[in-house]
Amino acid sequence: MTSSFPHRPTMVVVTGAAGFIGSHLVQGLLDNGLEVVGIDRRTPETDAIARLNLRDVTGHPRFSLFSGDLSFVSLNLLVRDAACVFHLSAIPAVRASWAEFERYVTANVMATQRLLDACVQEGVSKVVYASASSVYGPAEAPSGENDPAQPISPYGITKLAGEQLCLAYAKRPASRLSVTALRYFTVYGPRQRPDMAISRILAAALAGEPFVIFGDGTQRRDFTYVGDVVAATIAAADIEVPATVINVGGGSSISVSDIIAMARTVTGNPVPLTAGAAQAGDVPATAADLSLARVLLGFQPRIDLQTGMTRHAQWLQKLPADLLRTYGPPPTTDQDQSAP
Numbered sequence: 210m211t212s213s214f215p216h217r218p219t220m221v222v223v224t225g226a227a228g229f230i231g232s233h234l235v236q237g238l239l240d241n242g243l244e245v246v247g248i249d250r251r252t253p254e255t256d257a258i259a260r261l262n263l264r265d266v267t268g269h270p271r272f273s274l275f276s277g278d279l280s281f282v283s284l285n286l287l288v289r290d291a292a293c294v295f296h297l298s299a300i301p302a303v304r305a306s307w308a309e310f311e312r313y314v315t316a317n318v319m320a321t322q323r324l325l326d327a328c329v330q331e332g333v334s335k336v337v338y339a340s341a342s343s344v345y346g347p348a349e350a351p352s353g354e355n356d357p358a359q360p361i362s363p364y365g366i367t368k369l370a371g372e373q374l375c376l377a378y379a380k381r382p383a384s385r386l387s388v389t390a391l392r393y394f395t396v397y398g399p400r401q402r403p404d405m406a407i408s409r410i411l412a413a414a415l416a417g418e419p420f421v422i423f424g425d426g427t428q429r430r431d432f433t434y435v436g437d438v439v440a441a442t443i444a445a446a447d448i449e450v451p452a453t454v455i456n457v458g459g460g461s462s463i464s465v466s467d468i469i470a471m472a473r474t475v476t477g478n479p480v481p482l483t484a485g486a487a488q489a490g491d492v493p494a495t496a497a498d499l500s501l502a503r504v505l506l507g508f509q510p511r512i513d514l515q516t517g518m519t520r521h522a523q524w525l526q527k528l529p530a531d532l533l534r535t536y537g538p539p540p541t542t543d544q545d546q547s548a549p
């Protein structure tokens with residue numbers, strides 16, 4: 210997707226713009242010459258992580274941020290004239306979803322339905338939805354898009370519901386809305402959410418404080434660098450298929466123990482470990498079959514784990530001390546080694 214610049218730039222909307230992936234997507238879209246309207250309930254004025262995430266785009270002449278909750282605000286004016294709505298806002302993370310299901314349903318399902326209604330009413334022709342590998346549940350082999358979706362966490366169930374709701378809107382008779390749902394596999398890189406494993410592991414190595422490892426470290430994840438996710442997400446805006454689901458993964462399945470070893474390599478420091486129990490909803494392994502992504506998006510992951518983790522570690526090292534504490538130890542029971 211590119212802009213019609215020097216005429217009025219093409220406008221797109223990003224929900225969850227102040228989040229980890231959303232803020233990288235905003236940057237990628239601006240780099241493509243687009244005008245970007247971000248929506249997020251976190252604001253840089255009141256939230257340190259939103260401020261950090263949006264630091265590089267704040268004040269950009271083609272970026273504006275609307276601070277509000279998708280569950281309450283009027284969305285029609287915001288999506289009117291959008292060439293594409295990238296729907297990334299959600300409550301992520303598996304573990305907390307056991308205790309807070311109502312919040313997850315409200316943010317991940319009900320808010321999605323409000324957004325879809327606004328898109329239909331305003332004649333928006335394209336929605337790209339951020340789905341998740343968590344919709345698959347436990348899998349023996351790389352998951353293909355036609356494999357059964359059997360999520361084993363409340364979070365995964367809300368992501369599957371949001372994804373299928375988007376597809377149902379696209380498949381309605383006479384619908385003019387086209388939907389691409391991207392199933393992201395564990396995303397990492399600078400600004401990764403502080404509850405996620407790679408952030409915690411790198412911060413533990415940098416600070417010399419313990420990382421709580423859930424289970425025996427053999428859980429495998431298809432870790433995906435955020436820049437690759439952004440490339441796939443922008444490419445998804447242009448595909449012609451009216452309603453489809455596509456995996457976006459890093460291309461190899463790597464254990465948490467391997468990540469700990471890589472953290473040592475890229476920081477030069479060991480990662481002190483504390484044992485914790487295996488967690489409910491945490492699948493043993495995720496791996497993406499990327500065949501469809503190659504065909505429909507021309508997608509190929511570009512950043513290998515060592516390069517990606519080096520960039521991630523360098524970003525953490527530049528954080529002011531108070532924020533490094535937010536990203537790093539002491540480990541909390543909220544940390545998420547699951548497959549979001």
Ligand code: NAD
Nearest residue numbers: 225227228229230249250278279298299341393395396549
């Ligand atoms: P994030 O928490 O950093 O970003 C999500 C943003 O959405 C936050 O800034 C939050 O304030 C906002 N938000 C949530 N509910 C909202 C609402 N009702 N109204 C307005 N704003 C709201 O999460 P992330 O890791 O960047 O994930 C982005 C998307 O990608 C999510 O949909 C998530 O389910 C999906 N995903 C992420 C991963 C991953 O590894 N990070 C993997 C698979 C899928």
